[in-house]
Amino acid sequence: MAFVRINAGPNRVVISEDWKNLALASKQTITPSGSGVLKTWSLTVAGTNPALAFLGESNAVLAQRTQSGNSFTFTGWTTGGSFTAYVFDEPNFGRMKYFWVRNPTNNQVVFDATLKYMKVRALLQGNANQGGSITLPAGRTYAALAGSTGNIMLAIGGLIGGGPQWQVQVLWRKGxxxxxxxxxxxxAIDTAQDLRTGTDR
Structure with missing residues (x-):
């Protein structure tokens, strides 16, 4: 049985028959709905196991992905207007020409040379409340892979004018x-808030 593995240097496997490369399936323009600061957005695509990557300064966040058969719906929030997203999926929609690789254990295509593939360039880590940035090599097109980030809960409160009234504001944020x-x-963007007031007795 043949075994396929292509390296791009020491310890840099780029193609292997035992894992799949995610390929570019489509480029979508997403138009959010709503008139407030925080708007909702939704995108439905057909596929096998799709993922989204946001282009530009969209201020967009993914809330969830749901599935019905081969139909996938992504929903989330944004504080901006229309934005563009790449849809990546498993590479089973290529033309099967020139060069392709199958996994011999399940006969699924893991690489097809007629497709364009996602390449991870860097990992950006940090506290969304504090910000942070990284600079990547110029001359390329970059997108941020959308993930369902955890909620940040920020509580702000205290006495109003020395009392006896008090106020507590709770903000829910996502990176x-x-x-x-x-x-x-x-x-970070605020996705929900709760404002409460009361009087000490």
Missing amino acids: VVNINGNVASIS
């Missing part, structure tokens, strides 16, 4: 990654 040219930056 977002924006791309400006070759700079990726992290920040």
Whole structure:
């Protein structure tokens, strides 16, 4: 039995028959709905196991992905207007020409040379409340892979004017990654809030 593995240097496997490369399936323009600061967005695509990557400074965040058969619906929030996203999926929709690789254990295509593939360039880590950025090599197109980030809960409160009234505001936030040219930056958007007041007795 043949075994396929292609390296791009020491310890840099780029193609292997035992894992799949995610390929570019489509480029979508997403138009959010709503008139407030925080808007909702939704995108439905057909596929096998698709993932989204946001382009530009969309201030978009993914809330969830649901599935019905081969139909997948992504929903989330944004504080901006229309934005563009790449849809990546398993590479089973190529033309099967020139060069392709199958996994011999399940006969599934793991690489097809007629497709364009996602390449991970960097990992941006940080506290969304504090921000942060990284600079990537210029001359390429970058997108931020959308993940369902955890909620940040921020509680702000205290006495009003020395009392006896008090106020507590709770904000729920999610981290977002924006791309400006070759700079990726992290920040947060508010997705919900709860404001309560009362009087000490």
